[in-house]
Amino acid sequence: MPSTVTESLIFRDMFGTEAMRSVFSDETLVRRYLEVEVALALAEADVGVIPAEAAAKIEAAARAMKVDFDRLRHQTEITGYPILAIVHQLSEAAGDAGGYVHWGATTQDIMDSATVLQLRAAFDLIEAELAALRTALTDLARRHRDTPMAGRTHLQQALPVTFGYKAAVWLSMIERHSERLAQLRPRVLVGQLAGAAGTLASLGADGFAVQAAFCDRLGLCHPSATWHVARDGFAEAVGFLGLVTGSLGKIATDVMLMATTEFAELAEPFVKGRGASSTMPQKRNPISSELMLAAAKAVRQHVALMLDGMIHDLERATGPWHAEWIAIPESFILTSGALAQANFMLPGLVVDAPRMRANLDISGGLIVAEAVMMAAAPKLGRQHAHDVIYDACRIAATEQLQLADVLAGVPEICDALGGVEAIRQHCDPARYLGLAPQMVDRMLEAR
The missing domain is CATH 1.20.200.10 (Fumarase/aspartase (Central domain))
Incomplete structure (x- = not known):
């Protein structure tokens, strides 16, 4: 079992x-062994190494033979490999052509x-x-x-x-x-x-x-x-x-x-x-x-x-x-x-x-702190804008406030962004997607 x-x-x-299990099943594997042995015999007949009639008999025997799996298992356990056991059964099935099975391999x-x-x-x-x-x-x-x-x-x-x-x-x-x-x-x-x-x-x-x-x-x-x-x-x-x-x-x-x-x-x-x-x-x-x-x-x-x-x-x-x-x-x-x-x-x-969308809003706008920073940076300088907004983020997180409301009370940010409404727009997560949609387009166009 x-x-x-x-x-x-x-x-x-x-x-x-x-x-996929069928590809790797014992039955398929043994048929592959026989397919390879037949290809070997036919190739050798093509080149003239073994008689063509012998190769034909080997091919017919491989197609018609019924593999004895109990015998195959027993001989494999003794030899350590299954091929000798397969060769024995194929050689027997091929009759007088059996001596040409596995020639040179x-x-x-x-x-x-x-x-x-x-x-x-x-x-x-x-x-x-x-x-x-x-x-x-x-x-x-x-x-x-x-x-x-x-x-x-x-x-x-x-x-x-x-x-x-x-x-x-x-x-x-x-x-x-x-x-x-x-x-x-x-x-x-x-x-x-x-x-x-x-x-x-x-x-x-x-x-x-x-x-x-x-x-x-x-x-x-x-x-x-x-x-x-x-x-x-x-x-x-x-x-x-x-x-x-x-x-x-x-x-x-x-x-x-x-x-x-x-x-x-x-x-x-x-x-x-x-x-x-x-x-x-x-x-x-x-x-x-x-x-x-x-x-x-x-x-x-x-x-x-x-x-x-x-x-x-x-x-x-x-x-x-x-x-x-x-x-x-x-x-x-x-x-x-x-x-x-x-x-x-x-x-x-x-x-x-x-x-x-709801999960985007659970941080109260903190997820777009970078958006506000980058918008304020041209006027305040990138590092100063970062420091000011960093402090605002800590207040918003600690006091569970909306980032936009905290920033609205920071004159430097209001001046840099052009007012409270501009701050609220910059704090909208859906407005700060970067080139994510365009990257989708590029991926799909490349297909």
């Missing part, structure tokens, strides 16, 4: 997706190339999720281009922004991840065929020709050199997932904070019972955000594992390779789960614009 959250009958759809050639095929399919799923997320964030940014809210630094109100600006910042991260995915594909989706020590010695003078035909058969890029112990490609793939889930974790953290009772500016989409408490009927917990954050934390650990696993010894490793078997599938499944949660949550995100 499954015991991990990515496979659990209870938790698996909270932490992953069926499509080594275990890691087959396993690495199969993993690359998994990554290609997984990247396609990630790409689709990122595209959907970009659409959702584009809509949020456009709809809330001019929705004022408090911008916060160090968990304190800082200056006014717009919610559209915040969504555009989120969008900018996802846009870059889409660019990164396109850029890393040719570096990561590279075939592996090099033989026991990576020199293609077993294929002699035909080695490069077979390698090229093999990669072409699989639709993979050709390696510039053997990468048995050069694991930067796989580390980059998981590192990319760490970046994606890190961004999702940032979005989730913003949503969770803004959904707190005291802020109440956002809420995840309402689904009856979702986020409910077993004892507090009023609760509406931000479940999608919590799951996104959990995935970010877990994938981050796998990024560290993959970086550590880059340190392979000599021409074939004695253990770091095995760590990839843990980190790669789990990272992709967790990332798919986090993206699915984001694509559920963000399109239906409930944005309370009136509450955002």
Whole structure:
């Protein structure tokens, strides 16, 4: 019975997706092994290394054979790798052509190339999720281009922004991840065929020709050199997932904070019972955000594992390779789960614009103290204006007064700004949004 959250009958759809689990399932993985073995045989037949009829029989056997998983598991436990067990079953199924199975290859050639095929399919799923997320964030940014809210630094109100600006910042991260995915594909989706020590010695003078035909058969890029112990490609793939889930974790953290009772500016989409408490009927917990954050934390650990696993010894490793078997599938499944949660949550995100505006006013105008300072600076000098308004802010905060009322009693400020009405205009948070709306425009135009 499954015991991990990515496979659990209870938790698996909270932490992953069926499509991504399928990419990394045992059944799919074994089919990838067979696909690679077939590509090897056909490539060798293309070059004339093995008879074409033998390659055809191997291909037919791989297509028709039923894998004995109990036997495969037992032999893998003995050998430490699954490929020898697969080769035995395929060779038997291929009959008199069985002697040509796995010709000139080594275990890691087959396993690495199969993993690359998994990554290609997984990247396609990630790409689709990122595209959907970009659409959702584009809509949020456009709809809330001019929705004022408090911008916060160090968990304190800082200056006014717009919610559209915040969504555009989120969008900018996802846009870059889409660019990164396109850029890393040719570096990561590279075939592996090099033989026991990576020199293609077993294929002699035909080695490069077979390698090229093999990669072409699989639709993979050709390696510039053997990468048995050069694991930067796989580390980059998981590192990319760490970046994606890190961004999702940032979005989730913003949503969770803004959904707190005291802020109440956002809420995840309402689904009856979702986020409910077993004892507090009023609760509406931000479940999608919590799951996104959990995935970010877990994938981050796998990024560290993959970086550590880059340190392979000599021409074939004695253990770091095995760590990839843990980190790669789990990272992709967790990332798919986090993206699915984001694509559920963000399109239906409930944005309370009136509450955002009300929160802008809770400081009594203190949030726009900079606006008043900068307006007075041309006449008073920047530092003197800062000092005068700093003192006014302390009075307003201590005595719970409106900043505009305190400043109206400061002759220097009245004179510098041109009267009490001008002071009140400068103390209106909605009038000090900077270029936040224009930044939304620029972000959307760049898409």
